[in-house]
Amino acid sequence: MGIFSFLKKKPEPAAAPVAPPRADEGARLAQDADRERQREIARATAAKIDAIELAMTTDFFDDAEARWGSTRRAPAAAATTLNDGGDTELDIELLVQADQPDAAAAPASAPVVEESAILYANGQGAVAEQMLRDSLRDLGRTERQPWWMLFDLYQAAGREAEFDDIAIDYASHFETSPPAFIDRLPRAAPAQDLAGIAPAVRFNGILDADAGLRLQALLASGGSPVRIDFGGVTGATREGCGAVLGALQGLRTAGREIVLADADALLAVLRPMLAIGERSSGESPWLLLLELLQLLEREKDFEETAMDYCVTFEVSPPSFEPLPKGSRSASSSASPAAEQRFMLPAIVDGDTHALLAALEAYAALDPAGPVVLDCARLVRIGFGAAGELHGSLRRLAIDERRIELRELNHLVAALLRLLNYSDCARLYAHKY
Numbered sequence: 486m487g488i489f490s491f492l493k494k495k496p497e498p499a500a501a502p503v504a505p506p507r508a509d510e511g512a513r514l515a516q517d518a519d520r521e522r523q524r525e526i527a528r529a530t531a532a533k534i535d536a537i538e539l540a541m542t543t544d545f546f547d548d549a550e551a552r553w554g555s556t557r558r559a560p561a562a563a564a565t566t567l568n569d570g571g572d573t574e575l576d577i578e579l580l581v582q583a584d585q586p587d588a589a590a591a592p593a594s595a596p597v598v599e600e601s602a603i604l605y606a607n608g609q610g611a612v613a614e615q616m617l618r619d620s621l622r623d624l625g626r627t628e629r630q631p632w633w634m635l636f637d638l639y640q641a642a643g644r645e646a647e648f649d650d651i652a653i654d655y656a657s658h659f660e661t662s663p664p665a666f667i668d669r670l671p672r673a674a675p676a677q678d679l680a681g682i683a684p685a686v687r688f689n690g691i692l693d694a695d696a697g698l699r700l701q702a703l704l705a706s707g708g709s710p711v712r713i714d715f716g717g718v719t720g721a722t723r724e725g726c727g728a729v730l731g732a733l734q735g736l737r738t739a740g741r742e743i744v745l746a747d748a749d750a751l752l753a754v755l756r757p758m759l760a761i762g763e764r765s766s767g768e769s770p771w772l773l774l775l776e777l778l779q780l781l782e783r784e785k786d787f788e789e790t791a792m793d794y795c796v797t798f799e800v801s802p803p804s805f806e807p808l809p810k811g812s813r814s815a816s817s818s819a820s821p822a823a824e825q826r827f828m829l830p831a832i833v834d835g836d837t838h839a840l841l842a843a844l845e846a847y848a849a850l851d852p853a854g855p856v857v858l859d860c861a862r863l864v865r866i867g868f869g870a871a872g873e874l875h876g877s878l879r880r881l882a883i884d885e886r887r888i889e890l891r892e893l894n895h896l897v898a899a900l901l902r903l904l905n906y907s908d909c910a911r912l913y914a915h916k917y
Contacts, residue, residue, distance in 0.1 A: 595624050601634060602899035606868045613896075614638055621651075629659065630895065633917055636664055637894035641864040664917040667782060685825055689717030692751070697728030704735050710828070710862070711736055716747030721754050727769040733776050744861060748777055761793045768798060775803060782807075825850075826859040826891070833874065834867030841877045848881050856881055861892040861915075866900065875904055882909035889913060 597620045604613040617638070620631045632655050639648035648666040656663035686699050700713075713733075736743055755774045758766050771794045778787040787805045795802035827847045833840065848856045856878070866874070882888050888910040890901070898914040906912060 595620075595628070595630075597624060598630055598634070598899050599903050601631075602896055602903060603868060605638065605896045606866060606871065606900050608865075608867075610638060610642070618651075621654075626658075629655075629917075630899070633895040633914075634899065636917060637896050640666060641894070641896075665782075685712040685714065687714040687717060687746075690719055692718050692721040692725035692729065692754075694722070694724040694728055696725045697732065700728065700732035704732060704739075710742035710744045712744040712746060712826070712859075714746035715751040718751050718754055721751070721758070721770065723767045723769050726755070726767075726773040730769055730773040730776055733773075733780065737780070743780060744859075745777070745780055748781060752777060759793075762797055764797060771797070779805065826857040828859045828861075829863045831862050831864045832866075833863065833870045834865070835870065837870050837873050841873065844877060845881070853886070855887040855889060858888075858890045859892060860890050860894070860897065863894065863897060866897055868900070871900055871904055875901075875906055875909070878906070879909045887911070 597616055601613040601616045601620075604610075604616070614635065617631045617635045621635075625631050632651065635651055636648060636655075639645070639651075645666045649663075652663040652666070655661075688696060688699075733743070752774065755770050755777075758770050759774065760766075771790075775787060775790055775794065778790060784805050788802075791802040791805075794800075827844055830840070844856075844858075878888050890906070890910055891913045893901070893912060893914045895914055898912055901912055
């Protein structure tokens, strides 16, 4: 043996033949595969949280006064607390989406989005629908915009079955809660639908008996819809609850259309005041909570609260009644100056001279203030009419005057984005 032979690499022993897996080893392999799936889920969750944190960081530098929330929100029963169970990721997603102003207005500029928006604006809804449905197989795998446009198309047409069909696929694909169909968008002809300044009132601080005096003006006004903003409410008295309850019931009995802004803020105030079996708060906070849930069309939460009310006061529970005209719930701007808004009609098409004249009269009421167009009732705007409205808004946008279009549906938002409305106005599409 050489003097350095001990440094040589020793030959490796021959590999033992691999024995076929035993039955118990098959179970172990299945467990390993299951653990790998769990790791993939964890990695996907971490990636989604990272994206949420990035969105929050970006949103932090936006104009705080111009923030506009979403019509999509957590259930009223969970309005004051996050889910302590396994839905933390979903709760975070809902909270972030509720405070991103322009996120839903410009997520994608794919040709199919723009073409569908133009077709819909020109009254070719069936063709636009087919294009959007076809796009779900490719664009819809990563982008939510075509889904949102389809949701709005079906809601505008009152097609609940088709809406629910794709809502299930949407919830499964994006691992989120499905949006709810709300058959409340007016589909009247332009001649039957009026536009103008919507009667509005905003409450701040403690909701007390003085709330009734402010609501009397709404009851006496003839405009529609009536907009009531609860975003600034921090507390409520028994008398205040009774005054608001009476006004809401009076408006609903009169068949007036009601827009509730930031209703969740009032729900969050009312719920801690109530306890099953405890009558010290009186009936008015309970009945106001039930009235709000009725107007918000939250039937499940209404029925649960009605049973609690029944047990507490030993009376028959009230029944949930579908609204003939319905109401809308939206989050409001933090700016009190944006309380008064110009309500656009359901359809803007054809001759727009009267509409634009009314808009300019509204803007002249406060020449230095913001011009806020409420688009919650706007179902469709024609391509030509959109161009005329754009020209009018550009004339109003002198001296950097702030112009906002709120609660746009996603079909209209895509069209206005294509027509470069961003050069004079900020677009705020509602969120799912």
